[in-house]
Amino acid sequence: MVRSRHPWRWVAAIAVLVVVAQFINGLVTNPGWDWPAFAQYFTAPAVLSALWLTIQLTVYGTVLGFALGIALAAARLSKNPVLQTVSWTYVWAFRSIPLIVQLLFWFNIAYLYQSLSIGIPFGPTFFTFDVNSAISGMAAAVIGLGLHQAAYSAEIIRAGILSVDQGQLEAAAALGIPKRRQFFKIVLPQAMRGILPNAANEVISLFKGTSIVSTMAIAELFYQVQVIYGRNGRVVPLLMVATVWYIVLTTLLSIVQYYVERHYAKGAVRTMPLTPWQKLQRRLSTINAARQEATYGGLR
């Protein structure tokens, strides 16, 4: 039996490998990358505190965005026409406004409202805040990111809920399970399978999207590296500092996503595929077994 040959596969593979080798060679030998400066700034306190601020912006934006997103999705799917319309209008409005424009609006809200009051609508007021002191740059950023995120998460959550089989709701109703429990125990866990990949996309893009906040002089990661290279002129190594941190955290988020998705896949597939870690363990144990077999086999 003569197996068919694929000479062009070899040609393509070699060509690609040559390009990759050239790129790696450049990373190592080109002095412009300035790796010592990279190492110096990668864990500098100023960079780490900026990174922490970026993480905070991401977490607050995600929590606000998805909490509001669930409410908007529920409103859109409700039978109340007023809630449906409000939800649709919100999504329409916030998807129409570029994030940066919206952020600048929040940052400059004091032009519109000098003070905020809590009280009965059209009635007496109880508390009054000065807007400039109540809404800091950070608060404006969180509000802007969260409200923007909510419009997108609402649609993702709605899509997930719509994907759940109607028979599931019917069975839950026929069993007399209370409404709220039907949603949280029966519908949402099944909707999660559809929601998660898109939601993870959103969290990751929000995480990187926080760099847009740098235009408002908030000392998050990207703003901070710009400040530093503005001082010392080492543009490339400092951009690499930001880049590598963005990559590291996105990688962590992707790993979290993998395991959360696995959790919600319970019951959806007959047998769970192995995790990469389990696969590695299994491979190591078969190698060990083979080696022991070889050793003891040799002794015999």
Next chain:
Amino acid sequence: MSTASAITTGRKSFEQRVPEPGAPQQQADEQYAVEVRGVQKSFGALHVLRGVDLTVRRGEVTAILGPSGSGKSTLLRTLNHLEKVDAGLILVEGDPVGYRLKGTRLHELRERDILRQRAKVGFVFQNFNLFPHLTVLENVTEAPVSAQKRNRKDVETEALELLDRVGVTDKVHAYPRQLSGGQQQRVAIARALALRPAVILFDEPTSALDPELVGEVLEAIQQLAKDGRTLIIVTHEVGFAREVADTVVFMDAGLIVEQGPPSAVLDNPQHERTKAFLSKVL
């Protein structure tokens, strides 16, 4: 002659004037688990139920036969208010389904009370509709715990007994998709039983099953019949209906055409439409 009387009941339902839901005329009879009076239902222009009357005694097994589109599944779904009726009245254990009698008028129940009421009626679906993300045991215990607020430990013990009775003992911690269709439907039966319902409704319980799995599900249903439970079964299995049912109801075009014991309706049908249907399926 039982056959003749069965036919008259069928005819009467056809000619009888439909009572408005606002005015129930008589008190419910205590020996009936289910009473259906003049029920009508339309989906848009489609008149699916055109005045159905039916009574089911406690402990009786009723099989509903009929060509597809005759309204038998819709009738079943109105019995636990999965479909609202347009006119007529349904009583389960003497209580109007989906409504409450206040003085002489019926008031529509709130969603919460409808959900509570549904626990009295077990429902087994054609496609099982088990919750795929919950284990077999969780599927059975969910509603008794969350809807009936019963003690979880007690419910679990009872659920294991019920699963044992339908013959699913070794897979209580598996997920539904890891089970065969027949096993899934038997779990669905256990899930319905766990609510301790007064009546259990089956909507073509074997239609989604591979032929070799039909028997085990029918056996489980037959066991329930022997236990003296009140069952209403929409089915295409004429042989099964003959064997297990006390009353066979034949529906066509939104009406009950004929009803009576299987020996009458199945072996000696009086109505042309019944004869035509039986000649096709037997």
